[in-house]
Amino acid sequence: MLILDELRKLVKPGVTTIELDQFAEKLIRNHDCTPAFKGYRNYPACLCASVNDQIVHGIPSTRKLLEGDILSLDLGVKLDGFYGDAAITVPVGEISAESQKLITITEQALYFGIEKARSGNRLSDISHVIQTWVENHGFSVVRDFVGHGIGKNLHEEPQIPNFGKPGFGPRLRKGMVFALEPMVNVGSHQVSVLDDGWTAVTTDGSLSAHFEHTIAVTDDSPIILSELDAN
Numbered sequence: 001m002l003i004l005d006e007l008r009k010l011v012k013p014g015v016t017t018i019e020l021d022q023f024a025e026k027l028i029r030n031h032d033c034t035p036a037f038k039g040y041r042n043y044p045a046c047l048c049a050s051v052n053d054q055i056v057h058g059i060p061s062t063r064k065l066l067e068g069d070i071l072s073l074d075l076g077v078k079l080d081g082f083y084g085d086a087a088i089t090v091p092v093g094e095i096s097a098e099s100q101k102l103i104t105i106t107e108q109a110l111y112f113g114i115e116k117a118r119s120g121n122r123l124s125d126i127s128h129v130i131q132t133w134v135e136n137h138g139f140s141v142v143r144d145f146v147g148h149g150i151g152k153n154l155h156e157e158p159q160i161p162n163f164g165k166p167g168f169g170p171r172l173r174k175g176m177v178f179a180l181e182p183m184v185n186v187g188s189h190q191v192s193v194l195d196d197g198w199t200a201v202t203t204d205g206s207l208s209a210h211f212e213h214t215i216a217v218t219d220d221s222p223i224i225l226s227e228l229d230a231n
Contacts, residue, residue, distance in 0.1 A: 003027045004075055004088050007047075011090050013067045017049035020073070021060035028077055036076030036083050036154050043198065048074035048087075050199070055183050055191060055208040056145055057198040067093040070103065072210040076154055083154045085179040086226040087212035098186065099207060102139065106184040106209040109133045109141075109162075113180045114215055117222040123158060123169030130182045131163040142183035142208070144191040145200065150179045150214055172217050177225070181212035 006027060007020055025046045028035050035046030043057075050058030050072040051065070058072070065071060074087035089103050109130045116125045126147075134141045147160035158170060162182045187206030194201060202208050214226045 003031075003077075004073055004086055007073055007075075008088065008090050011065065011071055011073075011092055013065055013069075013093050015065050016062050017047075017051070017058070017060040017065070017071070018045075018062055020049055021045045021047040024075060028075075031077075031079075033077040033079045036078050036085065037074075040154060046075070048072070050074070050208070050210065052207055053202045053205050055142055055185070055200040055202060056210055057200055059196055059198055065092045068095055068099075069093075070095060070099050070207060070209065072208070074210065074212065078154075081152060083150050083152070084214045084226055085150055085154065085181075085212060086214060087181060087210050089209040089211060101137070102184060102186055102207055102209045105134060105137045105139060106182055107211045109182040109184065110180060110211040110213060113162075113182065114213060114222050114224065117172060117176075117178060117180070117215055117217050119172055119174050119217055119219050121172045122167050123160060123172065124164045125166045126178075126180065127161045127164035128166040134162075134182065134184050140185045140187065140189040142185060142191060143189050145181075145183055147178060147180045147182075147212075149177065151177050174217055174219050176217040177214065178217070179212055179214050181210060183208060183210045 038046040069092035141162040149156035190203040
């Protein structure tokens with residue numbers, strides 16, 4: 001999250017997402033880490049930068065950010081053989097009340113999901129609480145993309161949908177490490193992928209937000225590994 005927090009400070013009208021990508025890569029390498037995304041399945045950048053109706057996997061470009069945009073920043077790194085993955089959605093200048101509500105509800109959904117990541121719960125308990133919170137506020141959760149296990153590989157089993165009934169799936173136990181990442185749309189949950197083969201957008205053109213943390217299940221409260229004060 002250190003690098004995402006630094007990127008957040010740079011987000012303003014007129015900045016391009018490729019500039020953010022270049023800054024992120026410099027910071028990652030200055031901290032003796034390796035960008036997790038760059039080259040992964042031929043992805044061309046180290047940062048996913050998704051604007052407005054782009055849900056995830058937006059490829060950084062020379063597109064200039066505009067006042068009122070919202071921008072999702074998704075970043076992964078590798079250090080000492082292990083991966084970390086996190087994402088935030090930030091405003092570009094002044095944004096609408098609806099955009100701010102979307103960002104707030106999505107971030108809150110992530111933390112409700114984290115609270116369910118406790119030893120003895122079922123995997124779908126995480127999914128259910130995220131879906132319930134989001135839909136109770138009039139938004140929809142993306143179903144085509146999911147959270148995942150993470151560790152010595154960027155993506156590991158199990159997949160963790162952001163929707164579903166509680167009480168299903170593997171029972172959670174101490175030592176499991178997950179990347180939880182609700183993706184939330186103002187309109188329909190349906191998704192299209194652009195011709196670049198990466199950028200996922202809402203089919204109805206509605207706004208989308210994305211938050212993610214890497215967390216560890218313990219015998220007590222889950223640990224958020226991607227927080228600045230994580231041990």
